[in-house]
Each structure stands twice: as C-alpha cells, then as structure tokens.
Amino acid sequence: MSVILGTRGSDLALTQSRTIAQALTERGIDVEMVTIRTEGDITRESLSRLGGVGVFAAALRLAMLNGRCHLAVHSFKDLPTAPVPGLCLAAVPERAPVADVLCSAQGRRLSELPEGALVGTGSIRRAAQLLAQRPDLRICDIRGNVPTRLGRVGGLEDGPGDLDAVVLAQAGLARLGLLGRAAEILPTSIMAPAPAQGALAIEASEAALAENSELADALASLNDPTARAAALAERGVLAHLEAGCAAPVGALATTEGSEIVLRASVCALDGSRRASASGSTPLPADDDAAHELGTRVGRDLLAAGAADIADLHAERVGVDPDYFALAPGRDRFGAARS
The missing domain is CATH 3.40.190.10 (Periplasmic binding protein-like II)
Structure with missing residues (x-):
C-alpha cells in the first residue's frame, strides 16, 4: 500500500x-x-x-x-x-541551522543599513528584535514564498526591489540552496529564533x-532524540505562555555537556524592553522532561514580567494594524512621517 x-x-x-x-x-x-x-x-x-x-x-x-x-x-x-x-x-x-539571516541590498550587515532603512519581515518576533538593535528602522510586513520575499530587495531576485533588506530563516534558505543571498547570519544573542525554528x-x-x-x-x-527534545522544550515555553507561533517569543535549547539548556525571551513590540529566563534538564530527555523544562522557563518568563512587556495573545485577538510601516514615507508604526 x-x-x-x-x-x-x-x-x-x-x-x-x-x-x-x-x-x-x-x-x-x-x-x-x-x-x-x-x-x-x-x-x-x-x-x-x-x-x-x-x-x-x-x-x-x-x-x-x-x-x-x-x-x-x-x-x-x-x-x-x-x-x-x-x-x-x-x-x-536532525535539525537545520536555527538562526535568522539578513538579506540586504549591496550585502550590507544590520549595523550598516542606512538610517530609516525599510526592512521586511512577516514576524513580529523578528520585528521587535530588529527594533531593539536599530530603533530607527522601518518595518514592512511581507508575505509570499522565499523567492518572492527576496525579490523585495533590490538586486537579489526578480521583483519590485522596494525594500532595503528582509529577514528570513537560515534553514529555509539553506534547504532551497539560496543561502548565498544572505548578507549576515544574525547572532542568536540578538535575534533569538522562534521556538523549534530549523x-x-x-x-x-x-x-x-x-x-x-x-x-x-x-x-x-x-x-533525532536530541533535536526532538530541544524543539519540544522550546515549544513548551509557548504552551505555558499560551502564546501563538507569531508572538514575540524567542527560545533556543542547546546541548551543553550532559544537559539541555533552554534560554527564552519576550521582547516588547518596539524593542524597548525584554524579559529573559533560562533553565536546564539532564540528557537524555524524553518528551515529558522536555515539555516540563519549557514549562519552568515559561513560568519564569511570566515572573519576569513577560505578559506586561508584550501581548502574548496577539495572534488570537489581532495585531494593531498600525504596527507595520506598509510603505515608504511612513514611520515604523505606520503613521505618516512629517
């Protein structure tokens, strides 16, 4: 059959x-x-x-x-x-690389983008962390497959080329053989990946x-038992926060010696504040142990004020339509620039 x-x-x-x-x-x-x-x-x-x-x-x-x-x-x-x-x-x-990457016109790194650069992403998590590093950036909401998103950046693919850069997952680009389009692999210390990314x-x-x-x-x-445990631990954070996959939550579990160490964070939408928490569990870790680790870290995030920093239920109730700047000439929250 x-x-x-x-x-x-x-x-x-x-x-x-x-x-x-x-x-x-x-x-x-x-x-x-x-x-x-x-x-x-x-x-x-x-x-x-x-x-x-x-x-x-x-x-x-x-x-x-x-x-x-x-x-x-x-x-x-x-x-x-x-x-x-x-x-x-x-x-x-087996898990692919977990990082996010910046694909930009002329191969500029994040620190090299011009002031007020227009950067595309469909992820509130990425947008918030971009603004934490570069508050001057304007964030544009984008949709479509990977080649379509790359086409929004001048010189990368056929397309309008109306953006200065886009942020995408390293794993997706690698699986499509397009990792050469990346100007910079963003360190997970400044761009925490989505839970289970890669x-x-x-x-x-x-x-x-x-x-x-x-x-x-x-x-x-x-x-892959280790990849499974890491991904389930990261998703355990989301489950405890009752947050959706589009919430501004980053989490990454790594193997350190005989343990899985989980680090997670919630970032304010404008990048101004962040709550962080971490925890560990011994290896090997079955599904229940991985989920329990995520629950503990999620509980610590709430204790650190995560719910006050960002609306963890934004995916369910809708996102402020003015959050993204949809066109040049508007600020990063969509208001007309004076």
Whole structure:
C-alpha cells in the first residue's frame, strides 16, 4: 500500500516534503505526495492577522484526520502547541541551522543599513528584535514564498526591489540552496529564533501507524532524540505562555555537556524592553522532561514580567494594524512621517 504524504504547495514545503519522502523510500516505503492548499497559502492578509493559530498546518491536519493523507511534514515552528487527537508527532529529524539571516541590498550587515532603512519581515518576533538593535528602522510586513520575499530587495531576485533588506530563516534558505543571498547570519544573542525554528515535524495519523508497522519503524529511524527534545522544550515555553507561533517569543535549547539548556525571551513590540529566563534538564530527555523544562522557563518568563512587556495573545485577538510601516514615507508604526 502506498503511503500518502500531504504537503503545502510552496517551494520550501515541497523541498522539505521531498526530502522526507526520499528518506522513507530509501527505507522501503512507497510514498505518494499530494499537494493540499492551506489558508496560509491563499490569503493575502498579514500572516500575523490571519485570525487563528496554525493556519499553515490546519488543512494538512484535517486531511490526515479525514484519511486524504497519512502523514505531513511541517516546519515545526508553524505548528500550534495543542495536541490533536488522532495525530502524533512521529519524528523530528536532525535539525537545520536555527538562526535568522539578513538579506540586504549591496550585502550590507544590520549595523550598516542606512538610517530609516525599510526592512521586511512577516514576524513580529523578528520585528521587535530588529527594533531593539536599530530603533530607527522601518518595518514592512511581507508575505509570499522565499523567492518572492527576496525579490523585495533590490538586486537579489526578480521583483519590485522596494525594500532595503528582509529577514528570513537560515534553514529555509539553506534547504532551497539560496543561502548565498544572505548578507549576515544574525547572532542568536540578538535575534533569538522562534521556538523549534530549523526543525521539521513529521506528523502522522495514529490510525495509519497502527495499520502500517513498517511506516512506524521507518519514521522512528528518522527521529533525532536530541533535536526532538530541544524543539519540544522550546515549544513548551509557548504552551505555558499560551502564546501563538507569531508572538514575540524567542527560545533556543542547546546541548551543553550532559544537559539541555533552554534560554527564552519576550521582547516588547518596539524593542524597548525584554524579559529573559533560562533553565536546564539532564540528557537524555524524553518528551515529558522536555515539555516540563519549557514549562519552568515559561513560568519564569511570566515572573519576569513577560505578559506586561508584550501581548502574548496577539495572534488570537489581532495585531494593531498600525504596527507595520506598509510603505515608504511612513514611520515604523505606520503613521505618516512629517
């Protein structure tokens, strides 16, 4: 019986899904890929204003529950933290680089961008941390796939070239063979990545795994226990904060000796304030231990005033439409420049 792998239609999603399909094929699994359109693909609204969590994952999850496909490959950072009955996290493969990168006109680094430069991102987390380093920047909300976003910067790809720079995930550029477009890999000390950034999540129907032990074994062989524990710890922070994947929360778990050390932060939207917390747990760490670490760090973030610094539920209630500067001639909060 052929296993059906559901995927989004973007270049990055297809590339990620093909990589997993090839790995399963090498393990004797016959894989058929089916493209499923998602709300995140078809809407033109701001990614941070789509009105619900997990917009990229919802259609794929529904397809698995309805039997249209047996498994799906997600960018782990895009998944809601709440579990879905009938689905399981079958594997987290080896993690790609976690950092964000700056892609700019003329290869300028963040410190070299001109005053008032217009920088594109669809992420409030990135926008807030950019402003923490460069309060003079104007932030432009952008949508589209990676080549489309690169095209917004003059000289990088075909496109309008109306921005001075964009910020993207290093992992996505690397998977598409476009890392050469990056002018600077931003240090995680100033640009904390999204929880589970760089990690893939292979989600599967529990019924499909129960019926196909060969598929279950093949997926288990793709799982990287350390990458899984790190990603789950980071996502545990989000879960405790009850924050969505678009909230201004950064988290990174790293292996240090015999421990996983988790550092997380919440940044004010204008970059003026930040709350930070950290914790650790021994290796090896199972799913429960990783989640408990995230819960502890999330609790410490709240004690440090995270809820006062930023609206952690912004993804659910909508983002101030004046937050992003949508065109040159407006300040970074959208107001007309005098």
